[in-house]
Amino acid sequence: MTSRLINWFKFSSPASFYPLARKISLVSTVIAVVLIAVGLYMSFFVAPTDYKQGEGYRIIFVHVPASWMSMFIYVVMAGWAALGLVFNTRLSAMMAQALAPTGAMFAFLSLWTGSFWGKPMWGTWWVWDARITSELILLFLYLGYMALRAAIDDPRRGDRASAILLLVGVVNVPIIYYSVKWWNTLHQGSTIRMNQESTMEETMLLTMLIMTLGFWAYSIAVAMARVRTVILERERSTTWVRELGGGEI
């Protein structure tokens, strides 16, 4: 029991996590490349043409994984933030910091690909639909987090302030989601609903799943690489970084 605890705390120090992050990053890079390659092949050559939307529907294979990742990453960041506040470990905050740009990127990609889908399907780039609007708000939450981090120079203060923001945000995300949904459905208007075929074809579902896993691996790879950079930037004057001395890093 005790030995396991010690082990856990050992890896919560940036110095010992630094080499580990490299290994994780390398492994997930390989997984990501393989999965995304397979996913892309299936998206274009295996999945059949949709009888209603023609080839246009293929956007789903990037759109949905990007949307899912953007939401998932925010929750993970909030988890790290909570850990950081409770145990006062620097590494947790660094993990949250490392994830944020990737999450924001996926939120943006979700909006972008959604727009590029909406134009041919609905005839407009943008519609104030509930889901779309809450994705936009999620993007704002990411940007707010990053802006707050950037505005505070003292890294420790930045860690704690942005952790509080993340926790407040994550409490709000479900509230925002349901309120937006309600707002939209209550005064219907001319909004065109996303067509929800739950009878999605098996291959399509499988392809989407593979792409999602690929994006997942990609996020882990990038986050680990970024956390290494963040560690170096923030710990550059500590002895362990100095001992690395630019040599074996």
Next chain:
Amino acid sequence: MIDANTEPSLQIQALCCVRGDRVLFRDLSFAVQGGELLHLKGHNGSGKTTLLRALAGLLLPESGEVRWAGQNIRSLREEYSRHLLYLGHLNGIKGDLTAVENLRISSVLDGLQLSEKRAWEVLGEIGLKGHEDLPSKHLSQGQKRRVALARLLVNRARVWILDEPFTALDVDAVQLLQEVIRQHVANGGVAIITTHQEVAMIGEHTRTISLGRADV
């Protein structure tokens, strides 16, 4: 819960404070007992303010801890604040309130009741006669400092942490303040101060700690 009658004592253990990428001090350990005056010395930028803020619990040190009567001040929180009076580079008074109002508010928040009459008296003592009822933003630099220092005359905290209390004060006020601090220490309180002025801090119970290396 700390008994109010225990001997007050502040222990600093292996404290290390870092600002940016500069280590201001590391492995700093000492203790201060009731009846002692600690004079913190050091050139500009040696980390005196940083240390005082860490002692007051305003700043989370990089490592090490500060103990009050044996317990870490982080876990004591408000309990420790009850025994503490900190006065920093900023005066901590509201420009829109008069000196009297400022003094009474801070007393209430410190957990004391201060009648209006007593507040006037105290302000008179500290040399603000005739200015008690002026919004304190109109006061001069030194008068503002006096309003802040008036808290020393009503407060019953055991530990005083004063960061350059003498700045902006004229000669009379400096003398008065010295006397007040001496009284406090004589009554068994702890006082930790910094100052660059050559002030005769009286008494056998004065200790000096110097921060900072000789270079820089």
Next chain:
Amino acid sequence: MIDANTEPSLQIQALCCVRGDRVLFRDLSFAVQGGELLHLKGHNGSGKTTLLRALAGLLLPESGEVRWAGQNIRSLREEYSRHLLYLGHLNGIKGDLTAVENLRISSVLDGLQLSEKRAWEVLGEIGLKGHEDLPSKHLSQGQKRRVALARLLVNRARVWILDEPFTALDVDAVQLLQEVIRQHVANGGVAIITTHQEVAMIGEHTRTISLGRADV
């Protein structure tokens, strides 16, 4: 237009400053010549800062006037600013800029060009070695003051108006600053300062003016 070679002289005539309903001083008249150091004394709130701001042209006096080389400074405006260096209770440096950038900017605005190299030298002289390149909001109280005072080393203004320049400075810095002021006066400049600290302001050319009544 004032000839840069005329003997600098500041004449104060029947100056009266009022703050709120309090007359701080009235009918104040004196003159300061080049090569003179004027030490303004007075207890807290006696009106020293008010007088200095009036002398710098930042504050419009109730009545009376301030003359530079025979002309009212109100009519001279920028012309007078060219000969003046005022340093108040605030440091006048930007926290987001480094010490070097702060110094260079203020020099350019004063109409001087200061090379980056020279700026580093000057900051080294004033004891900020190793801190030249740090955003100055991270500096300590005394270090910030030093950045502000570095202007004294590069400026060629004839009149220095310094409001408590010694606050927050440590002993070494105080000595250095005294030396710089003495030099300036020896070179025929005018210096008007206030300070509550017992500073040996050297030289035969020191004049003292006291503000404020004994009561209050």
Next chain:
Amino acid sequence: MFEPLYWIIRRDLTIAMRRRSDIFTTLIFFVIVVSLFPLGIGPEPDTLRLIAPGIVWVGALLASMLALELIFSADHRDGTLEQMLLTPQPVSLLVAGKVIAHWLVSGIPLVLMSPLLGVQYDLSWEALGTLVVSLLLGTPALSLIGAIGAALTLGLRSGGVLLALLVLPLYIPVLIFGAGAVEATVSGLGGQSHLSMLAAILVASLVLAPLATAAALRVAED
């Protein structure tokens, strides 16, 4: 426990009264913003009636957000905030006091003024009633949520704008239910359910926001 709460509120109200202009400025900002839209959009009454609930609510939201900037910044700058953190009182209590005082000074006038603006946009009496009630429930929630943002951005140079960025997304549910209540009344559906959602949000933020704000203040003074 309520002694310090009372004193904090009293203190902040005294200061606000010394600078009475504060109260009016928030209010007038509200009035001006709401009145700007007809200028930008054009004067057709039908369009205006359609967008009135949204506009009035967005105006109230922006006014309340702007006023929030002041809630801690002055105290931070003059050092009174650091002193507050050092008192033996629980910080979240002091925060609650400050938010209450702030709402009394900046929120209440908005609520009182709103019917007048609603009339400008030709709303019915019933809709005006709902507007007032929705603001009465919504603006304190805005103040509470906004206080978190104000504490987080304390002392940062880009304070005002950053505050907006952090806080506006969090305000969205309040906006939706607030404006939704009025719209539902206008369209004859009744705003009851929206109003109870607003009340629920208010209660939740009353419990959680002071804690988060207190934590953020401690961080800001570090």
Next chain:
Amino acid sequence: MFEPLYWIIRRDLTIAMRRRSDIFTTLIFFVIVVSLFPLGIGPEPDTLRLIAPGIVWVGALLASMLALELIFSADHRDGTLEQMLLTPQPVSLLVAGKVIAHWLVSGIPLVLMSPLLGVQYDLSWEALGTLVVSLLLGTPALSLIGAIGAALTLGLRSGGVLLALLVLPLYIPVLIFGAGAVEATVSGLGGQSHLSMLAAILVASLVLAPLATAAALRVAED
């Protein structure tokens, strides 16, 4: 004469670059405010298209006004403004430099972002073009006029709100012609005449505003 102008601009741009987040926050505030309205008003595209020019312009106006708060306040607080008044340079020149830097940092991004927001409201390409041009002419005028207000409210506690109060009425002509230009384009009338009015306002404020601002700054430092 241009040496100090150059240095002031360079100084302010350096500071802005040190805190790059400032630039983005103004921008994102703009985006958020503009996105708030559909949430208050409802998602019908027809209504939204109707009010789009007004909303985008009011959003730009509010964003630019909020950003203005920062233009002198930091300089005032740390004493650099008082030092600027004491330099031998004409104060209106320094003011012009600060406003230019401010517009580069806060105005330009708004102009660049506006087409995207227009797309959200389903505006035509032509209308988007007019929107950009009108903002390009209008936002510098907003900065110049706003600077006067910022100088007048300097150091007052309720700075932000009071500034809004003083400045918004002066902004109204800019708003009317700016949003008017876009609307005229939407309805096929062509926004030419509106745009030339905007240009005239810009020139006038370029000449007068720095002088007024300089005078206001002297008063603020008294």
Next chain:
Amino acid sequence: MAEFFHMGGYGLYVWGSFGVTALFMIAEPLLLRSRGRKIRKRIAHIARIEREVNP
């Protein structure tokens, strides 16, 4: 081949989505690498100076 890129008339939209996604997901690691290089270089630089000053 051309038919593949034409995507049954949806070419712009499909490639617009996949293209931008690919662009971002390739650019992100590249940007990250340059950021990492910069900090590593700086650390190496400081380490070298330190070795020179006190060997």
